[in-house]
Amino acid sequence: MIQSSQRMEPITSFIVMDILEEALQMQQAGEDVIHMEVGEPDFAPPPAVTEALQKAAREGHTHYTHSLGVMALREAVAQWYHRTYGVTVSPQRVIITPGTSGAFPNIFAVLLNAGDKIMFTDPGYPCYPNFARLLGIEPYFVNVEATDGFIPRKDRILKAIDDGVKVAMVASPANPTGAIVPADMLSWLCDLPIPFISDEIYHGLVYSDEPTHTALEFSDEAIVINGLSKRLAMTGLRIGWAIVPEELVRPFQKLNQNLFICPDSISQQAALTALTDPACDAAAQDMARVYARRRKTLLEGLKSLGFAIEHDPRGAFYVFADISRFGDDGFDFALRMLREAKVAATPGVDFGNNKTRKFVRFAYTIDEARIEEGIDRIGKWLGVR
Numbered sequence: 001m002i003q004s005s006q007r008m009e010p011i012t013s014f015i016v017m018d019i020l021e022e023a024l025q026m027q028q029a030g031e032d033v034i035h036m037e038v039g040e041p042d043f044a045p046p047p048a049v050t051e052a053l054q055k056a057a058r059e060g061h062t063h064y065t066h067s068l069g070v071m072a073l074r075e076a077v078a079q080w081y082h083r084t085y086g087v088t089v090s091p092q093r094v095i096i097t098p099g100t101s102g103a104f105p106n107i108f109a110v111l112l113n114a115g116d117k118i119m120f121t122d123p124g125y126p127c128y129p130n131f132a133r134l135l136g137i138e139p140y141f142v143n144v145e146a147t148d149g150f151i152p153r154k155d156r157i158l159k160a161i162d163d164g165v166k167v168a169m170v171a172s173p174a175n176p177t178g179a180i181v182p183a184d185m186l187s188w189l190c191d192l193p194i195p196f197i198s199d200e201i202y203h204g205l206v207y208s209d210e211p212t213h214t215a216l217e218f219s220d221e222a223i224v225i226n227g228l229s230k231r232l233a234m235t236g237l238r239i240g241w242a243i244v245p246e247e248l249v250r251p252f253q254k255l256n257q258n259l260f261i262c263p264d265s266i267s268q269q270a271a272l273t274a275l276t277d278p279a280c281d282a283a284a285q286d287m288a289r290v291y292a293r294r295r296k297t298l299l300e301g302l303k304s305l306g307f308a309i310e311h312d313p314r315g316a317f318y319v320f321a322d323i324s325r326f327g328d329d330g331f332d333f334a335l336r337m338l339r340e341a342k343v344a345a346t347p348g349v350d351f352g353n354n355k356t357r358k359f360v361r362f363a364y365t366i367d368e369a370r371i372e373e374g375i376d377r378i379g380k381w382l383g384v385r
Helices: 015-028 047-058 071-085 104-111 127-134 154-162 183-190 246-260 265-276 278-305 330-341 368-382
Strands: 094-097 117-122 138-143 165-171 196-199 223-227 240-243 318-322 359-363
Touching: 015 330, 047 265, 047 278, 071 094, 071 240, 071 265, 094 246, 104 127, 104 165, 104 223, 104 246, 117 127, 117 154, 127 138, 138 154, 154 165, 154 183, 183 196, 265 278, 278 318, 278 368, 330 359, 330 368
Parallel strands: 117 138, 117 165, 165 196, 196 223
Antiparallel strands: 094 240, 223 240, 318 359
């Protein structure tokens, strides 16, 4: 019998996918399941993106490109940052990757040696630490609390550095909490004596009047990861990017060359349209307005049933809801809710160990009518409706 390597032992499963797969099996058996587990937009990409995909295929954009991505796309990313945030970024510092998932292990490998420590928040996106573990890098978790709006405390970050952390990473808006790091805190993070990585994949999905800030506004040394999957519903096209200091471009490029050769050539052409066609910006704004309505419907519905939500999420498309009124095991709660109420959500334990057992994450990536039906099902299942 062939056994897997020891490096696989610390790699955890992605529980949301376990929930999704069970929900899909239920659907195949004829059950009607309401999906609020997966953080994937239910929209199609803007029409101009679809047309660009077809045009790129017809014109033969089916060969290898430069390992860093086509220069026109790298220039478009730089121009987008200037239009959106007023910052000047050299296209030479922009590296196109196969989604943001292609950026994280590369930048971790570039910055850290095996045995080094990297800081993540808890709760946080579960794939981050698994990327690190695969490389022999040690995840170090800084707890973030609902009472703080899930914003990391400075003293805990400084302690992490004292404990030997070599790189800090924070997402804003964050998955699963929807927390947004304030500008003054983001500036402080950029001034840390260690490299700082800012995951900004949910930029454009913000539900407050205050402007969203990129870490590049505060430092050219900040490393920014972003892409088109969430804001423009282009998940399957797998286009992300990293913006890194000049001295890190060549090391990152060597990994791109060896691991990916290049990003998807047809998708790069579609991404170029997504970043330069004004109709795509308008489509993104339309999607964000729909998410805002869904967010309101889901928040009001969950609160009316007795879920505790101390701080309303301000970005992304999730509600991280406290189920303490109904029990102390969010994993069991989510499984029973799926099997008995036919509503799928993700157990909080998928996102870490800091009090996460009492949470469940709901994604509002379905239409409002289905959200309302889901709330009704949950209410009847809980006996509060």
